[in-house]
Amino acid sequence: MSLVEVGQKDEVTLVEDLKRTQIVQYAGASGDYNPLHTDERYAVEVGGYPGVFAHGMLTAGLTASAVQQRFAGNFVTRFGGRFIAQVWPGDTLVAEMEVTAVDSGPGGTSREISITTRNQTGAVVYAATATVVTDDAG
Amino acid sequence: MDIDGSASTDGKPLAAPPAPAPSLRLPIESSHVMMFARSLGEQIDGPQEVAARDIPVTFPVALAHFDPDYELRPHPARAWFGSGSTPGRPRTSSEPRTRLHAEQHFEYHRRVRPGEVLTATRRAGNVWEKTSSRGGVLTFTESFTDFTDDEGNPVLTSRSVSVYLPLAEEQKR
Numbered sequence: 001m002s003l004v005e006v007g008q009k010d011e012v013t014l015v016e017d018l019k020r021t022q023i024v025q026y027a028g029a030s031g032d033y034n035p036l037h038t039d040e041r042y043a044v045e046v047g048g049y050p051g052v053f054a055h056g057m058l059t060a061g062l063t064a065s066a067v068q069q070r071f072a073g074n075f076v077t078r079f080g081g082r083f084i085a086q087v088w089p090g091d092t093l094v095a096e097m098e099v100t101a102v103d104s105g106p107g108g109t110s111r112e113i114s115i116t117t118r119n120q121t122g123a124v125v126y127a128a129t130a131t132v133v134t135d136d137a138g
Numbered sequence: 139m140d141i142d143g144s145a146s147t148d149g150k151p152l153a154a155p156p157a158p159a160p161s162l163r164l165p166i167e168s169s170h171v172m173m174f175a176r177s178l179g180e181q182i183d184g185p186q187e188v189a190a191r192d193i194p195v196t197f198p199v200a201l202a203h204f205d206p207d208y209e210l211r212p213h214p215a216r217a218w219f220g221s222g223s224t225p226g227r228p229r230t231s232s233e234p235r236t237r238l239h240a241e242q243h244f245e246y247h248r249r250v251r252p253g254e255v256l257t258a259t260r261r262a263g264n265v266w267e268k269t270s271s272r273g274g275v276l277t278f279t280e281s282f283t284d285f286t287d288d289e290g291n292p293v294l295t296s297r298s299v300s301v302y303l304p305l306a307e308e309q310k311r
Contacts, residue, residue: 014179022179025173026177026178029170029174029176030174030177030199030202031201031202031203031208031210032211033210033211033212033220034210035219035220035221039221039226041225041226042219042220042225042226044225045225046221046226046227056239056242057199060242061174061195061196061199062178062179064194064195064196065175065178065179065180065194065195068192068194068195069180075192075249076192076195076246077245077246078243078246079195079196079243079244080241080242080245081242081243082240082241083240083241083242
């Protein structure tokens with residue numbers, strides 16, 4: 001689906017059946033070694049959770065990466081979001097993107113994108129917005 | 139982890155922000171960017187592919203690696219609170235309330251390329267309270283990290299918002 005004009009939407013699968021190993025990869029790359037995300041015994045017996053869960057910033061990173069790939073070649077000048085619900089191993093995440101504004105000028109075209117990330121039950125886990133700039137006339 | 143602090147808002151800023159922390163340095167190093175991108179599920183066969191693309195938007199969080207005092211990384215001189223022969227222990231903190239990461243935002247003033255080393259300077263933002271739908275008081279704190287290049291030009295700015303849960307809700311969890 002095209003994401004050029006206001007109101008256009010598209011869906012992207014961010015991850016299917018999230019693996020604990022990917023959470024460990026993210027911990028190592030990001031530097032966040034909070035054991036709630038990688039240490040099952042700690043998460044359950046000390047944290048009181050059913051098990052480890054993903055970093056909120058992993059969900060944010062997956063969503064941002066999808067925006068960058070969806071708009072490959074363009075410049076994501078702004079990205080940010082709000083963490084709404086936890087993401088667990090086994091989750092499948094899908095991001096719905098919608099163009100909410102388009103501003104064309106001499107320097108190029110700027111698009112505002114609204115992104116809603118949901119898990120396999122349809123529950124919203126993360127909500128974000130992004131600004132994507134192209135250096136052509138649109 | 140439902141952050142439902144939108145039932146009503148006071149929005150009034152509270153106490154003055156604390157003094158700024160010392161600056162840190164974030165190398166935009168190809169192998170690190172590669173590993174970060176891979177952790178987000180991206181297909182990258184080698185660091186040489188990193189040069190032809192923008193860094194992952196959220197990569198600046200990896201500044202944690204370059205903070206010598208970062209609490210969520212094991213340090214040789216400090217006992218780690220995760221599990222070993224025992225389940226581990228709760229993190230020690232003088233703050234009794236639970237703190238959750240509520241929001242994170244990035245604004246790029248220009249493209250960032252591997253090979254650069256950015257200077258990161260943290261500064262506090264506003265503090266405000268909201269009343270949750272459950273009637274408790276949620277305290278929000280805002281902080282910024284300004285990333286500049288070697289000439290002092292702004293490169294990107296990140297903004298983080300944390301929320302402290304009221305003790306009453308903490309006791310219910």
